[in-house]
Amino acid sequence: MKKLAILGSTGSIGRSTLAVVAEHPLEFTVMGLAAGRNVELLAAQIRQFRPRVVSVQDEEAAARLRELLPADKNPELLAGPKGAAAVATAPGADLVVSAMVGAAGLEPTLAAIEAGIPVALANKETLVAAGPLVMAAARKTGVPLLPVDSEHSALMQAMEGQRREDVKKLWLTASGGPFRSWPAEKLARVTPAQALRHPNWDMGAKITIDSATMMNKALEVIEASVLFALPVDRIGVYIHPQSIIHSLVEFVDGSVIAQLGVPDMRLPIAYALTYPRRLPLSGPPLDLGQIAQLTFEEPDLERFPSLSLGYEAARAGGTMPAVLNAANEVAVAAFLAERLSYRGIPRVVAATMEAHAPESLHSLEQVLGVNRWAREHAQNLIARTGAGNSS
Ligand SMILES: NC(=O)c1ccc[n+]([C@@H]2O[C@H](COP(=O)([O-])OP(=O)(O)OC[C@H]3O[C@@H](n4cnc5c(N)ncnc54)[C@H](OP(=O)(O)O)[C@@H]3O)[C@@H](O)[C@H]2O)c1
Structure with missing residues (x-):
């Protein structure tokens, strides 16, 4: 039986993963689940799959989850990035499914790789933001990265x-x-x-x-x-x-x-x-x-300029793909909140990339720092009316 830890269990990929597990109960057992704030669904998943360790995005979500679970026979309940990393390195896990969305998936995914646990990788942002670091860690511990x-x-x-x-x-x-x-x-x-x-x-x-x-x-x-x-x-x-x-x-x-x-x-x-x-x-x-x-x-690269930005960021290399990814995450969130137009998304990404001089990639701290800088820069651009906000 393969023992799984699933990061992002309440998301689309997480739910599909659990559907495969439910269809093949003799093949898999679930050791750990990590999610964000959808504690109602997570509570149902805990009841069905009985993981040993569970993590949510923050203490507030942890408190809400605790209220939904019976007093006995509960998994260890953790919160925040440290909690997600603990699920990703759950003792005895044979495979981690990395399916959180965005750069938030980077640290727990890297933690699993460094702990020598193979990873089924859906969280593409991890490879975009820190590809060379992640691949070097996988080579070092000899774990496979299986694309989802x-x-x-x-x-x-x-x-x-x-x-x-x-x-x-x-x-x-x-x-x-x-x-x-x-x-x-x-x-x-x-x-x-x-x-x-x-x-x-x-x-x-x-x-x-x-x-x-x-x-x-x-x-x-x-x-x-x-x-x-x-x-x-x-x-x-x-x-x-x-x-x-x-x-x-x-x-x-x-x-x-x-x-x-x-x-x-x-x-x-x-x-x-x-x-x-x-x-x-x-x-x-x-x-x-x-x-x-x-x-x-x-x-059509004229109507869909984001595709060209991806090639540009990859050719620039180093920290530039992390900047592309972070600026895009901020721009997408702003578009969904109706604070940025659809065509503003690639404009904000391009302007953030333009303001960045790429450095060669050497550490996780550096990637996290660049990620913070790019998010802030993109947020400021969006806040300033007209900077990518016009249609
Ligand atoms: N969906 C697909 O068909 C598909 C296909 C290929 C690749 N992918 C990739 O797979 C990843 C997941 O995509 P998705 O469509 O499944 O996304 P999704 O439905 O939005 O699910 C995201 C998951 O991540 C959790 N999450 C978000 N932020 C978190 C944080 N800070 N800490 C802990 N958990 C957090 C969410 O928790 P809550 O919902 O509980 O808040 C949810 O479980 C993405 O990288 C995406 O590019 C997806």
Whole structure:
């Protein structure tokens, strides 16, 4: 039985992970759960999966959770970043599922790696903000980082049994999001409710907005570059509105291997949980006859400038991807709170990147410092009317 610790258990990936666990009760047991503030759902998960240790975002959430749990047979209850790190290093855990959203996932993920525990990684922001540090830590402790992102899982699957030196280029697919065919003028009036309506995937709010701006693909290009040790100029993007081909690998002889599947995150999650074994999963099979057409387009970098910002940040290297990520987190939160326009998001990110002189990456403290600086800078830009706030 594989013993799991799940960071971000109340989120979209966390819930899908627990759905896989519930479907295969003889395969997995849950040692630890970490979440933010949704204590009602967390309490239900505790009752169902009986973890030994649980953590929430802060003491206030911990107090609310305590009231929901019976007085006896409760897990150890922790709070804050230290609590999340304790769940990530839960004694006896065989695998940590890293599925918190944003740079908040960095410290517990690194803690798991440093403790020698393999990680199924959904939290792409960790690799974007601190890729070289995270990969160096994984090399040092020899733990595998198993991608949960469907694109990176697809790339890993397409490269299975292949020689890395035979890989010419990686191609990530992107659905194009809800505004794929919208003209530029219409993008000036996008509302959070429209941006939250993703055509193919049901995901958390932040990644759904990132998909609508294509920043998600920018983060994934950087993630792929870090995970598969390739320069970003050998990573391309195709818009593939059906979300059936999850990514492709082009080899030096011109062969291209793709991985296909229905758009259901339980598939890449289950593959990461039992790699290299595959678990049978319930749900409708892929019916290509029904789908009939798989189409591809080049991304439009003028309407979706966030994608170019990702390439720029990766080429600048060092601390620049952490700045891109932090500024984007702040800008997305401001857009969702209706304090920033949709087109203001890449403007705030670009302006924050412009104000930063990248340094080479050497420590977690440095990344956390840069993250704080970029968040503050982006917040100030948004507060100053007109700085990226206009449509
Ligand atoms: N959703 C997808 O299909 C998908 C696909 C590929 C990759 N990913 C990546 O997976 C990660 C999670 O995405 P998601 O869509 O599952 O996000 P989500 O639904 O928003 O869930 C985020 C989770 O993180 C928790 N959390 C947030 N801030 C926290 C903090 N400071 N301390 C502790 N817990 C915190 C939330 O807790 P509460 O809700 O309890 O507050 C929730 O459990 C992201 O990095 C995303 O890019 C997601």
